[in-house]
Amino acid sequence: MGYKERLLSSEGISFPGKTYAEVVLEPAFNEAKQHLLGPMMAINKAHLIMLLEQQLITEGDAKHIARALQQLDLAALQQAKYSGAFEDLFFQVEHELLEHAGEIAGNLHLARSRNDMGISIYRMVLREKLLTTLSSALHLKEHLLLFAADHTETVMIGYTHTQQAQPTTMAHYVSAVVDSLGRDIRRMTAAYANCNRSSMGAAALTTSGFPVSRERMMELLGFDELIENSYDAIGGADYLGETASAVQLAAINLGRVVQDLLLWCTQEFGVLKVAAPYVQISSIMPQKRNPVSLEHLRALLSSCAGNAGTVLTMIHNTPFGDIVDTEDDMQPYAWKSLDLMDKAYRLLAAVIGTMDVNQEVLRQRTQESFATVTELADTLVRTDALCFRTAHHIVSGVVNKAVQEGLAAHEITLPLVNEVAQLVIGRKVSLDQEALDKALDPVHFIELRSLLGGPNPAEMSRFIESRKQQHKVHELWLQRAQDQNERALQHLDQTILSWSQSS
Numbered sequence: 001m002g003y004k005e006r007l008l009s010s011e012g013i014s015f016p017g018k019t020y021a022e023v024v025l026e027p028a029f030n031e032a033k034q035h036l037l038g039p040m041m042a043i044n045k046a047h048l049i050m051l052l053e054q055q056l057i058t059e060g061d062a063k064h065i066a067r068a069l070q071q072l073d074l075a076a077l078q079q080a081k082y083s084g085a086f087e088d089l090f091f092q093v094e095h096e097l098l099e100h101a102g103e104i105a106g107n108l109h110l111a112r113s114r115n116d117m118g119i120s121i122y123r124m125v126l127r128e129k130l131l132t133t134l135s136s137a138l139h140l141k142e143h144l145l146l147f148a149a150d151h152t153e154t155v156m157i158g159y160t161h162t163q164q165a166q167p168t169t170m171a172h173y174v175s176a177v178v179d180s181l182g183r184d185i186r187r188m189t190a191a192y193a194n195c196n197r198s199s200m201g202a203a204a205l206t207t208s209g210f211p212v213s214r215e216r217m218m219e220l221l222g223f224d225e226l227i228e229n230s231y232d233a234i235g236g237a238d239y240l241g242e243t244a245s246a247v248q249l250a251a252i253n254l255g256r257v258v259q260d261l262l263l264w265c266t267q268e269f270g271v272l273k274v275a276a277p278y279v280q281i282s283s284i285m286p287q288k289r290n291p292v293s294l295e296h297l298r299a300l301l302s303s304c305a306g307n308a309g310t311v312l313t314m315i316h317n318t319p320f321g322d323i324v325d326t327e328d329d330m331q332p333y334a335w336k337s338l339d340l341m342d343k344a345y346r347l348l349a350a351v352i353g354t355m356d357v358n359q360e361v362l363r364q365r366t367q368e369s370f371a372t373v374t375e376l377a378d379t380l381v382r383t384d385a386l387c388f389r390t391a392h393h394i395v396s397g398v399v400n401k402a403v404q405e406g407l408a409a410h411e412i413t414l415p416l417v418n419e420v421a422q423l424v425i426g427r428k429v430s431l432d433q434e435a436l437d438k439a440l441d442p443v444h445f446i447e448l449r450s451l452l453g454g455p456n457p458a459e460m461s462r463f464i465e466s467r468k469q470q471h472k473v474h475e476l477w478l479q480r481a482q483d484q485n486e487r488a489l490q491h492l493d494q495t496i497l498s499w500s501q502s503s
Contacts, residue, residue: 021084028328029082032089035335037077039124040093043117043200044069045492046220048108050213056111061104066499068101088328090114111208112200115234115322119199120221122331126243129338130192131482133247136345137185138474141178143349145471148174149464152457155442156271156362157371164371167442170357171464172455177257178467184250185474191243192481198223202233205322222488235321240334241312247337248308254344255301258294261351265291270361275354293351297344304340307333366442368408370399375448379439383431394424409440 001009011017016025048069052062072093086092097105151170158168198221201207201214207230218226227233264271274291282288314330366372373395380391397420402412414436418428431439438444450456453463 016084016087021082024329025084025088026082029089031328031332033078033080035125035332036089036121037074037093039121040090040117041069041072041074042124042221042489042492043120044093044097044108045496046217047112047200049220049492049495050216051107051110053216054211054213056210056212057107061107063499063502065097065101065105065108066496068097068105069496070500071100072096090117111203111210111212113202113204113234115204116199116202116230118327119202119234120223122327123195123197123199123223123239124221125331126239126334126338127192127196127481128485129335129342130188130195130243131478131485133338133342133345134185134188134192134474134478136342136349137181137188137250138471138478140345140349140352141181141185141467141471141474143353144174144178144181145464145468147352148178148460151357151359152460152464154357154359154362155366155446157366157369164369166371166374167366167369167445168455169446169457169460170362171457171460175460175463175467180253180257181250182467182470184246184253187246187249188243189474189477191239191246193224194242195239196223196481197225197227197239199227199233202227202230205231205234220488220492222485231321237315237318237326240326240330241315244308244311244334244337247341248305248312250341251301251304251308251337251344254348255298255305258297258301258348262291262294262298265294270358273356273358274351275356278351278354293347297347297351300340300344300347304337304344307337307340311337363442367410369442370402370409372409372440372442372445373399375445376436376439379431379435380429383435384429386425390425394421394429397424410437412436412440 011019048057048062048065051057052059057065077089077093077096080092086095094105094109097108148171151174154170155167156170156173157164158166158173198214198218200217200221201212207214214226227236261272263269265274272291274293278291278293280290280292282290310333311330314325314333318325376398377388377391377395380386380394381388384391386394394417398412398417401416401420402409405416407416414431414433417431417436421427421429446455446457448456450459452459
């Protein structure tokens with residue numbers, strides 16, 4: 001027996017080959033029964049309703065098929081193991097419908113294909129997962145806004161290039177996170193809009209010679225739009241790419257914030273204290289209080305970005321048409337990325353909503369820092385009519401001397417400023433010690449920064465209130481989208497149930 005015959009004796013001589021079933025078909029079947037069965041049944045019901053409305057089947061046949069749909073044991077299908085008797089879940093469902101309704105059930109596949117069905121099923125699954133993730137994103141945004149509102153006057157140092165830069169507030173930092181998250185929400189909302197489009201009626205790729213109503217299928221399944229070009233309907237995969245891109249960027253954005261939070265939890269920073277439910281102890285070091293929830297978040301977000309990247313990589317360089325690369329093997333990576341993003345949003349909301357901020361340490365550190373000296377340069381421009389570059393030069397010299405003498409920023413004296421000014425402009429400056437102290441006060445620094453989007457507490461309160469209004473708009477959109485999908489599915493269930501019970 002040659003190597004080919006030996007291999008066939010192990011793999012089998014008919015479809016499906018043992019290894020093919022193990023590697024491809026069984027995993028796809030398991031994913032399908034968990035995620036795709038519900039949307040598949042919804043499409044069966046919608047297609048049946050549309051076929052009767054278009055007078056492509058008789059009322060009697062429609063009711064007969066409706067009863068068969070009601071008789072399907074969906075719980076058993078969800079528990080079924082892949083046997084190889086059918087290529088996939090679609091053919092197993094079709095087989096059971098034929099058993100219940102006889103040959104007439106075959107007309108349920110009139111003017112449609114696994115191609116347009118599959119794409120609509122994937123889009124229905126993805127839209128639900130997008131809505132779940134968006135709901136959790138809004139949940140996090142709500143907690144961030146509440147946290148920011150509590151910290152409009154929590155003075156802290158803002159960093160650039162990892163170095164102390166200027167005084168700001170915790171609210172200012174967190175509000176920046178809110179807007180970053182808001183953009184992620186907008187991107188996922190846009191991805192939802194392009195996902196929530198119907199492919200039904202495209203059939204294999206050229207539509208059908210039967211007068212089906214593509215528009216009615218769109219309406220029955222709760223889609224917002226129709227993918228008009230039938231080739232695009234079965235070949236386009238950018239709805240997946242857009243979702244993956246939005247989720248990947250959202251994971252990256254949030255990961256940067258989590259990295260800051262972890263750093264601020266160190267004793268060296270001493271800024272944040274994560275609540276007891278979200279820390280773990282050491283098995284050997286009694287003093288340890290590990291903020292592992294944030295570490296897990298960082299790992300979850302990296303995994304999320306990786307799964308989303310896998311989606312984009314699997315789409316890359318595939319032909320523009322119906323191809324398995326964008327189907328059973330790849331879809332779970334999109335679902336996984338959204339599931340991970342959903343979990344990360346919910347966990348971070350819990351951590352943010354319960355952690356403590358060491359406001360005194362932040363204030364003291366800011367007062368001792370040279371982060372305030374930009375305002376000293378600005379003050380010299382106002383009091384002495386100096387150009388900013390000259391004022392900058394004086395203040396730079398003041399900082400150098402203060403560092404040499406071991407002085408903190410709030411310990412800088414007027415004689416020290418005048419000593420440097422004498423060297424730079426040949427005279428003393430006109431401000432007094434009181435004005436100098438005020439210029440070096442971080443609270444004064446923040447109060448002055450009242451331009452749109454600045455850290456001034458009143459401006460921050462305005463900003464937070466405006467984002468709360470924006471949040472309400474997003475919540476209303478989410479509720480409408482969820483209600484639309486739910487109403488569509490309920491209408492299908494009620495219609496088919498009533499048909500199945502009528503004579």
